[in-house]
Amino acid sequence: MVDGRFGRYSIIIVIVLILSGCNKDESEDDKYLKSPVCTDSFIPKTSEFKVVGFYPSWGHASLPVSEIPWDKLTRIVYAFAVPNADGTLDTKDLTMIQELTETAHKHGVEVYVSIGGGDGSNNFVWIASKDEYTKRFVKKAKQYVFENCLDGVDIDWEYWSGYRTNTVVPSESNVFVYIIKSLKEELSPFGLGVSIDLGASHWGGKHFYDDVVLYADDLQVMCYDFSGPWSAPGPHSSYDQAIGSGSTINSTGLAYWINYRKWPKEKILLGVPFYGRDFDNQGGEGITFSEIIKLSPDAYLNDRINNIYYDGIITMARKSQYVVDNRLSGIMIWEIGQDSWIDSTSLLSAIDNIIFREY
Structure with missing residues (x-):
């Protein structure tokens, strides 16, 4: 027969351990901010259309922060934070x-x-494999936004395990929706946003379930890289490729998302490149617009020099006019440090002259 005192002590020990576990969970949550920590009184500029410029971390030297053309942008996206397999961020x-x-x-x-x-x-597929990793990722992303007084987060998920077999892995696509929904719920009460980046065809687009539209504020369609080292020489971002046509599964560019998938155009940004594809000397690798215009005095007016394909200022203006005429959300740029920075030849100036001309 067991002494009753030991039974009572055992119960007490169990209760203490349970409470200790609860306190541990609470202390883990306490590490995360509950709201943004901001000391400035930020007032965003008003504009009917967005001009969103990506600014990669490796571009600091070529385009210092002090030289960014702020008057021509409504948002800058700092790239990239890299997700670790356990849901933390690098x-x-x-x-x-x-x-x-x-x-x-x-x-x-x-x-x-x-x-x-x-x-x-690549690590997004690991984050999707465990609920623990997924929830940690959401917390870490929110934390980074809050502690740096940012205005939102962009999720640029560009690798799916189904790429190997050209099939959708439902668990990954469902986790993506969960992540965007969770970030929306965490950030929107503070007026902060969530954007996502999308490919311009069904090959990549099929991995994005329609439910994500309910939670993402901005849908940025990367209408470029239709050619590259993997293809024969040819345009990688022509006007026709970017806008697309038809309303079938084979449609590309904006037509795939707006006509076939029926995603709301008022949330869609047309993604444009400030680089070209060089099939003359680099096997289709990228070449910046600033490098391209050094090759010929009138290169900025055209979209091709021999087998180098790119967008000149005329095509960039046409794309911008399409955004205005069709009342899309705006234009997204990859990436602003690749421009010429001479006003008469600048792609960003070509965009600015249309987007902000009368609006």
Whole structure:
């Protein structure tokens, strides 16, 4: 027979352990901010259309924060924070976050952080594999936005495990919806936004379920890279490729999302490149617009030099006019440091002359 005292002591010990566990969970949550920590009184500039420029961390030297053309942007997206497999974030490359945010806000320009990217998305599939990792990712993303006084977060998920077999992995696509929904619920009470980046065809587009439209504020369609080292020489971002046509599963560009998928155009931004594809000397690798215009005095007026394909200022103006005429949300740029920065040849100036001309 067991002494009753030991039974009572056992019960007490169990209760203490349970309470200790609860306190541990609470202390973990206490590590995360409940609201943004901001000392500035930021007032965003008003504009009917958005002009969103990506600013990669490796572009600091070529385009210092002090030289960014703030008057021609409504938002700057700092790229990239890289997700780790356990849901934490690697932000060590974002060394200019404080200066960037303070300077942007002085000019009325929003600042988002982009997570993922073409070379930084592989771990999303691991984050999707465990509920623990998924929830941690949401907390870490929110924390980074809050502690740096940002205006939102951009999720640039560009790798899916189904790419290997050209199939959709439902668990990953469902987790993506969950992440965007959760971030929306966490950020929107503070007036902060969530954007996502999309490919321009069904090959990548099929991984994005329609429910995500309910939660993402901005849908940025990357209407470029229709050619590259993987293809024969040809345009990678022509006007016709970017806008697309028809309303079938084979439609590309904006037509795929607006006509076939029926996603709301008022949330869609047309993604444009400030770079070309060089099939003459680099096998289709990228070449910046600033490098291209050095090759020929009138290169900025055209879209091709031999087998180098790009957007000149005339095509960029046409794309901008399409955004205005069709009342899209705006234009997204990859990336602003690749421009010429001579006003008469600048792609950003070509956009600015249309988007902000009368609006």
